[in-house]
Amino acid sequence: MWWRHHQVVPVGVVDVGSNTVRLHVAHEGRPVYGERALLGLGEAVERFGAIPAPKLDEVGATVARYVEHARSHGADDVEVLVTSPGRQATNGRELLERIERSAGVPVRLLSAVDEARLGFAGALAGTRVPAGRRVAVVDVGGGSAQIAVGTRRDGPTWIRSIDIGSMRLTSRCISSDPPGLEALHATRVEADRYLDELEPPEPRVAFAVGGSARSLRRVVQSSRLGPDEIAAAAELLAATSSAEVARRFEIDPERARTLPAGAVILAAIADLLDVRFRIARGGVREGAALELERRREAA
Numbered sequence: 001m002w003w004r005h006h007q008v009v010p011v012g013v014v015d016v017g018s019n020t021v022r023l024h025v026a027h028e029g030r031p032v033y034g035e036r037a038l039l040g041l042g043e044a045v046e047r048f049g050a051i052p053a054p055k056l057d058e059v060g061a062t063v064a065r066y067v068e069h070a071r072s073h074g075a076d077d078v079e080v081l082v083t084s085p086g087r088q089a090t091n092g093r094e095l096l097e098r099i100e101r102s103a104g105v106p107v108r109l110l111s112a113v114d115e116a117r118l119g120f121a122g123a124l125a126g127t128r129v130p131a132g133r134r135v136a137v138v139d140v141g142g143g144s145a146q147i148a149v150g151t152r153r154d155g156p157t158w159i160r161s162i163d164i165g166s167m168r169l170t171s172r173c174i175s176s177d178p179p180g181l182e183a184l185h186a187t188r189v190e191a192d193r194y195l196d197e198l199e200p201p202e203p204r205v206a207f208a209v210g211g212s213a214r215s216l217r218r219v220v221q222s223s224r225l226g227p228d229e230i231a232a233a234a235e236l237l238a239a240t241s242s243a244e245v246a247r248r249f250e251i252d253p254e255r256a257r258t259l260p261a262g263a264v265i266l267a268a269i270a271d272l273l274d275v276r277f278r279i280a281r282g283g284v285r286e287g288a289a290l291e292l293e294r295r296r297e298a299a
Contacts, residue, residue, distance in 0.1 A: 011292045012070030012078035013285045014063050016099065018042025018085055018142025018167050019211060019258065021059060023066040024285035025073045028293070029125060031286075033073045037062050038254045041085040041095075042143035042167040050091040059095070060102030067103045079292055080107045081284070083115050084143030084165065112161030115139070115284055116146035120156045122287030123207045123280035136203035136273050139283060140212045140265045142167035142258065147269060149201050158201055162194040166212050166262035179260050181238045187261050191268040198272060206275035209283035211255055212262025217279045218249040219259075226276035230267045237263060 010027040018041055025033040039059055044051050051059075063080055070078045080099060086092040086109045100107045110118070119139040129135055131153040139146045143165040150156035164172075173187040208225060219236065220229040237245060237260040246256040270277060 008293075010073060010075045011289050011296070012067070012073070012075035013288045013292065014066045014070070014078065014080045014103075015285045015288070016041070016059060016063065016080065016082045016085065016095075018045070018083070018144070018165055019255065020142075021062050021066065022285060023070060024289060025070050025075050026286070026289040026293075027074075029286075029290055033069070035066060035069060038252060040142075040167065040254065041089075042141075042165060043171055045085055045089045045143065046168045046171040049089070051085065051089050051095055056091075056095060056098045060098045063099050064102040064104070067105055077292055077296055078105055079288060080105055081288055082107060082109050083284070084112075084141060086110075087112070088143055088163070110284075112144065112146060113159050115144075116148040116159045116161060117156055118287035118291065119146055119209055119284045120148040120150065120287065121290060122282035122284060123209050124152050124282075125286055125290060126281050127207070129205055133205060134201065134203045136200070136206040136275060137280070138206065138208050138213075138266070138269050138273075138277065139210045140208070140262050140269075141165045141210055145265055145269065147198070147200060147273075149203055160198055160200070164191060164194050164265065166258040166265065169261035169265065170258045174261060177257065178237070178239055178241050181235075184234055184238050184260055184264055187264045188268060191265050195268055195272050200273060203273060203275060206270075206273055206277050207280040208266060208277040209280045212259060212266060213277065213279050215249070215251045215255050215259050216263055216266065218251060219245070223279045224276055225266065225270070225279065227267070227270060230263055230270065234260065234263045234267065
């Protein structure tokens with residue numbers, strides 16, 4: 001296969017998040033192969049406080065399969081990352097142990113700071129932002145959202161995580177489909193509650209990463225998300241069923257269901273930072289793959 005003709009073989013990263021489990025295989029910073037499965041761990045955590053046994057079995061089997069697929073695509077080094085489900089679930093340690101037993105590889109629980117740091121590195125990897133320019137990277141996930149501000153030269157110097165994401169906010173505030181404007185107003189009040197005391201440094205440039213941002217790009221038909229674009233998307237999402245959103249914009253149905261809440265969180269953070277987001281191609285997985293390659297080179 002092609003990687004046998006290269007001195008350096010690919011690396012693999014499996015990212016276990018609140019909405020999805022994703023496989024990312026990369027070679028020298030470039031994606032080679034990817035897969036994803038929507039398992040909804042964050043919704044289980046929001047409802048029960050813990051991840052039920054059937055979900056533990058499902059995520060263990062999914063990660064084991066993805067590790068196998070990474071190996072079949074040439075990845076000798078494969079790392080499994082667990083983000084907010086492992087931090088928020090009362091049985092987070094059991095989640096890590098179940099994955100490690102099933103997949104047979106080490107599992108790393110990312111702190112919120114680690115998650116933001118990797119997302120920052122992955123977002124900036126494919127850009128030409130000057131080394132000293134202050135940049136914000138925002139990652140709205142299913143169970144939490146990370147904000148990192150810094151420069152390419154120095155890395156992120158201001159990092160905050162809020163314990164609310166698109167899936168958790170949907171479970172908490174949205175009970176109908178379509179949600180309607182009144183429910184979206186309630187989600188904004190809840191999101192603002194988590195941001196009230198934050199005082200981030202003012203960035204010159206801001207990037208949004210993660211599934212909510214990528215899906216909103218399809219809705220607004222633009223790689224930029226400013227106040228006008230997000231407001232227009234929120235108005236459409238408030239009045240449109242998730243099934244119709246999924247069909248019209250080719251978005252996974254489960255993602256479409258949590259997208260209104262994701263839009264509200266992004267709008268709240270955009271107002272906090274006073275920015276217009278660019279949608280970045282890379283994020284946590286890409287940052288982790290770059291870090292894994294650097295560690296291998298240094299060994």
